[in-house]
Amino acid sequence: MLKDLRVSCAPHISEPFSTRSVMIDVVIGLVPAMIAAGYYFRIRAAVLIATCVISAVITEWLCNVIRKKPNSLDDFSAVVTGIILALSVPPGLPAWAAVIGSVFAIAVGKMVFGGLGANIFNPAMVGRAFLTASFGMLMTTWTVPATIDKTMPILGTKNDALLNEKLEVVARTQATPLAQSKEAIKNKTGAKRVNNHLPAAVIGEVGGCLGETSAIAILIGGFYLLIRKTINCHIPLAVFLSAYVFSGVTWLINPEAYISPAMHLASGGLLLCAFFIATDPVTAPLTKKGMWIFGIGVGTITMLIRIVGEYPEGVMFSVLLMNAVTPLIDRLCKFAPAGGKPNV
Amino acid sequence: MKVDIKGRFSFPGGTHPPQEKNLTSESSIQPGPAVKQVTIMLSQHIGAICQPTVNKGDIVKAGQMVGNSDAFVSAPVHSPVNGKVKEISLQSHMVLGRSPAVVIEAESENNPPKEQCCDKFTSDVDEIKYSAEQICSAVREAGIVGMGGAGFPTRVKIEPNPRLPKETLIINGCECEPYITCDYRIMLEWTNQIIAGVKLTKKTSGCSRVFIGIEDNKPGAIEAITESLKNSGNDDIKVIAVKTKYPQGGERQLIKAILNKTVPTGGIPPMIGVVVLNVATAAAIAEAVVLGQPLTHRVVTVTGEAVANPGNYYTAIGTTVGELIEFCGGITQKAAKVVLGGPMMGIAVADLSTPITKSSGAITVLTKEQIGGAKFARRQTACIRCGRCIEVCPENLNPTKIAHAVKNNLLDVAESYYLNACIECGCCSYVCPANIEITGYIKTGKIALARQKKKIPS
Numbered sequence: 001m002l003k004d005l006r007v008s009c010a011p012h013i014s015e016p017f018s019t020r021s022v023m024i025d026v027v028i029g030l031v032p033a034m035i036a037a038g039y040y041f042r043i044r045a046a047v048l049i050a051t052c053v054i055s056a057v058i059t060e061w062l063c064n065v066i067r068k069k070p071n072s073l074d075d076f077s078a079v080v081t082g083i084i085l086a087l088s089v090p091p092g093l094p095a096w097a098a099v100i101g102s103v104f105a106i107a108v109g110k111m112v113f114g115g116l117g118a119n120i121f122n123p124a125m126v127g128r129a130f131l132t133a134s135f136g137m138l139m140t141t142w143t144v145p146a147t148i149d150k151t152m153p154i155l156g157t158k159n160d161a162l163l164n165e166k167l168e169v170v171a172r173t174q175a176t177p178l179a180q181s182k183e184a185i186k187n188k189t190g191a192k193r194v195n196n197h198l199p200a201a202v203i204g205e206v207g208g209c210l211g212e213t214s215a216i217a218i219l220i221g222g223f224y225l226l227i228r229k230t231i232n233c234h235i236p237l238a239v240f241l242s243a244y245v246f247s248g249v250t251w252l253i254n255p256e257a258y259i260s261p262a263m264h265l266a267s268g269g270l271l272l273c274a275f276f277i278a279t280d281p282v283t284a285p286l287t288k289k290g291m292w293i294f295g296i297g298v299g300t301i302t303m304l305i306r307i308v309g310e311y312p313e314g315v316m317f318s319v320l321l322m323n324a325v326t327p328l329i330d331r332l333c334k335f336a337p338a339g340g341k342p343n344v
Numbered sequence: 345m346k347v348d349i350k351g352r353f354s355f356p357g358g359t360h361p362p363q364e365k366n367l368t369s370e371s372s373i374q375p376g377p378a379v380k381q382v383t384i385m386l387s388q389h390i391g392a393i394c395q396p397t398v399n400k401g402d403i404v405k406a407g408q409m410v411g412n413s414d415a416f417v418s419a420p421v422h423s424p425v426n427g428k429v430k431e432i433s434l435q436s437h438m439v440l441g442r443s444p445a446v447v448i449e450a451e452s453e454n455n456p457p458k459e460q461c462c463d464k465f466t467s468d469v470d471e472i473k474y475s476a477e478q479i480c481s482a483v484r485e486a487g488i489v490g491m492g493g494a495g496f497p498t499r500v501k502i503e504p505n506p507r508l509p510k511e512t513l514i515i516n517g518c519e520c521e522p523y524i525t526c527d528y529r530i531m532l533e534w535t536n537q538i539i540a541g542v543k544l545t546k547k548t549s550g551c552s553r554v555f556i557g558i559e560d561n562k563p564g565a566i567e568a569i570t571e572s573l574k575n576s577g578n579d580d581i582k583v584i585a586v587k588t589k590y591p592q593g594g595e596r597q598l599i600k601a602i603l604n605k606t607v608p609t610g611g612i613p614p615m616i617g618v619v620v621l622n623v624a625t626a627a628a629i630a631e632a633v634v635l636g637q638p639l640t641h642r643v644v645t646v647t648g649e650a651v652a653n654p655g656n657y658y659t660a661i662g663t664t665v666g667e668l669i670e671f672c673g674g675i676t677q678k679a680a681k682v683v684l685g686g687p688m689m690g691i692a693v694a695d696l697s698t699p700i701t702k703s704s705g706a707i708t709v710l711t712k713e714q715i716g717g718a719k720f721a722r723r724q725t726a727c728i729r730c731g732r733c734i735e736v737c738p739e740n741l742n743p744t745k746i747a748h749a750v751k752n753n754l755l756d757v758a759e760s761y762y763l764n765a766c767i768e769c770g771c772c773s774y775v776c777p778a779n780i781e782i783t784g785y786i787k788t789g790k791i792a793l794a795r796q797k798k799k800i801p802s
Contacts, residue, residue: 006681007692009784011770012708012715013361013522017732017777019725075725117726117778232735281730286742291731335734335742337762338356338596340609 019116022281023076025230029221030083030276036204036214040145041091045210049086051095055102056082063111077116081105084124084276087211088269088316089131092143097135101127121323122283125316132316142176142207176208177201177267178312181259185307188257195259201266208268215266222275231279234288238295239274239302240265246303258307269315270302277315283323287333294329297322353557353601354587357738359771361522361590361688363561368525368647371655373533376644377671378456382662383435383699384410384421384446389489390496391417396446402429406458407638409487410446419497419702420487424458424640424660425450436695438684438704445699448662457641457660461631462534468576471547476504479548479633486632487702488639492516492527492593492622493685495703498629501619502549508614513551514602515542517558517565517623518586518593521686524706526643527623529656531558531565534627535572541626542581544633549619554581556623557598561588590688591769595620597738609739609765624705639702646672648709650679659700665707666696678711687714688770725778733772733782739765743772747782750789755796758789766790 037045060078064071085105089098105127113119132139177197184190200206204214212218225231247261265271278284278298285294298318305314334342387393394411397420398404404423412420427450437443474482484499504510515538519527531538546554558566570583586592586601596607598620605616613620621629628639640661647654652673659668665682669675675682683690684704700707733743742761749758763786772782 004680005692005694005696006715007694008681009773009781009787010683010685010687010689010691010768011361011774011783012681012683012687012690012692012710014773014779015359015361015775017775018779019728019777022728022730022777072725115726117728281728284729286729286731286734286744335740335745335761337609337765338600338738338740339606339611340762340765 019075019077022230023080025225025228026080026276027076027083029225029228029230030080030087030211032217032220033087033211033214033272034083036217037087037091037211040204040213041143041210044091044143047095048089048091048093048098048210049083051098052086052102053079053082055099056085056106059103059106060111063107063115067111069115072115075116077110078106081110081123081127084272085127087272088124088128088209088277090139090142091210092141093131093135093138097131097138100134101131104130117282119282120326121320122277122280125277125319125323128316129320142179145205145207145213176312177206177259177263178208178306181263181306182312184259185257188254191256191259195263198260198263198266201263206267212269212272215271218271218275222271225275225279231275232291234291235279235284235295235298236274238292239270239278239299242296242299243270243303246300247307250307264303264306268306268313270299273298273302273315273319277319278322283326285326285329285333287330287335290326290329290333293332294322294326297325352587353584354589354592355597355600355738357736357740357771358589358591358597359736359774360588361774363588364522364647365525365528365561367523367649367654368645368656369528371529373460373529373643373656373658375457376657376659377663377667378454379425379450379660379663379667380453380455381430381447381449382424382427382660383664383697384423384448384662385435385437385699385701386411386421386444386446387437387440388421388495388661388701388703389419390494391415391419393444394418394421396432396444398429398432398446400429400431403427404429404448407640409638410448417497417500419489419499420485420638421446422487422638422640423448424662425455427451436693436698438691438693438698438701455660457658460534460658461635461637462537462627464635465536465540465630466576471543474544474547474633476548476550479544479629482633482636483548483629486628486638488625488628488632489702490622491624491628491642491703491705493689493703493705495701498621498625501614501621502545504548504550505614509617510549510551510614510619511553511617512603512619513542513546513549513554514595514598514618514620515554515556515623515626516593516595516598516620517556517562517569518598519562520559520588520590520593521688521690521706522590523647523708524645524686525647526645526656526705528562528565530624530627530643531562532568535568537627537630538569538623539572539576539578539581540634541628541630543578544629545619545621545626551619555602556581556583557586557592557602558583559588559592560585590771591738591767594738594767594769596767609762642700642702642705644668644700644704645706646709647706648679648711649714650676650709650711652676661702662699664697664699665693668700668707669696669709675709678713679709680712681710681715683708683710688774689768724780727778727780730777732775732777736771736775738769738771739767741766743782743786744780746789747772747780747785750785750792755789755793759793763789763793
């Protein structure tokens, strides 16, 4: 009996949480967005997600073999990176490009820093940035959702009716709402027409990245993560509030040139970013205060790029930029122990 | 006085480990095992180790002092049985490894623990009879130490100190550790004795206010104490229901919850005029002062899914863990870990001949499934910087930073992040998804830092 007794440091019990369960929760949270992607982009969604996940996993395994490190696949972080990368690229991206993106995301975004926990930048966003830099054309060609594209199979007659009644709808779906918003800013008119697409953006029937079109699906997944306490509400709230305030001010100044804040929140990658990308614990600050600074930074930079900058979408750059300053934010937010002074 | 059973008071941070108190919360305090031999550790407290006052072969009586020290921060130890000193040797100690102890062989085969003395108290104790000095010396002579776990000599705490005048006395009946129910049963069954102890302590320490803090998951204890206070007209003692949250029973956390005051980092409660005493300590004070009996017995909760008959037992100090477990029907096949104390802060023992001390409130036997959740069973991943440890830290520290500094032998960094302010509650390790033994690293770091400063020889 004696030799069977174990000895270790207290505490002897622990919460049923592990890095793996956290990552699996994120995957579950991404399921609604993946379903929406499958619904709107059909086989392309399945191909892209599968390609990204498989190549991400294989890359991580290879890196571990090369570095002679224990296998780290069981923490599921490579799967999460693969899915997020797949969801944030255009549906028309060829599979070989997706492979390049995933390999770069895992190898350069994560493993060269020493693997999970040591990376400075969000791996999925590193991969996407690499793709944007390398294949600019592919990364800005948008496929219209299957549900309103005549050449692709459709589920019912509802979308036909949508097509027939509002011919303009067809024209709109060839560019993303954000690209149109850019046009509106240039021409100082037409923002209101873009705003009319809000219901379509909420359900996802607009052009855009694979998993970013359907606001409602991402919200469902995001709330799942919040309820499971996998993420906390500070970063999403900070992103939304700052983006809302920024776009709200421009909208109030000139509603003809600038689209409404609600439209900004519902379109593009802002929702996916707020719930799944910016909340990546490894690359976000540790403290509550730091999280708010980080979130406000992400929201503001996104809006700056969208409204003032040249690109129609700025989520990727804002996340990467804020990732870079995360160590500084952590240094800024000092810890004052209960009853003591902050450390120096 | 109406008791607010829903506690409103608490502290920032903390966690909610499963309570598991129902295993023993309904079993009344029973006499513990009859002992043939007791092992009285000479170090059962924080402070100087006692020197034996008896020699090998001496005949000792129950209640006779067997070890003492001249140091201010120390407490004598006493024999719980009539018997003969078998040897004075190094024995297994739960914290110190091997430490000197007096082993006493009982004179008769059958030595049941002494009678509980709660019946000898009414809710009205005549504290006027005793002077503060009398109470103080009685507490010192009885060898009373904090019975909640830390084992700080009580006399040092309650003695009036002109430099640090005390004004608030807090009696700690939180018992926030999972599984343990000894304090709960004491509050239910020894209510009058506790109140007598509280009044005596109030008199000695010169405190003007007294609060009894009890977690709101123990409505029975709150009611019992409130009732008893009402009957005896002690309106100046207030029962405060506090939120059920771990580590609510930490003295810094309890002070924050009840008084909304924070003890300075690295400081002690008297700095803000507060004394915190455990309920069991209060009961022991009453026993020592009124009946003149030293602290030789205490209530120990023997619990866990792997124990055949869990319960609360009034046990002689010096009884071994093995004897107590045998007395409770032994441990089942499922047992994987024997912990002296609760699962959050207790110390795992491999040697069942380790004796219980004045501050061991429980023996928890955990099963493989239960500790399967604990850190060593799962792969430790790198810190994913999720910040959960920071969220739960009741002292508002950055546990992951400190743990990594210790791991990389950067003790100066660890110290600058207030390594020594850690109360070792274990919340950070409990919630860590990466399975990092943060508390373990912090404990290691504290020892290494003390060694570096040449406090402890290596």
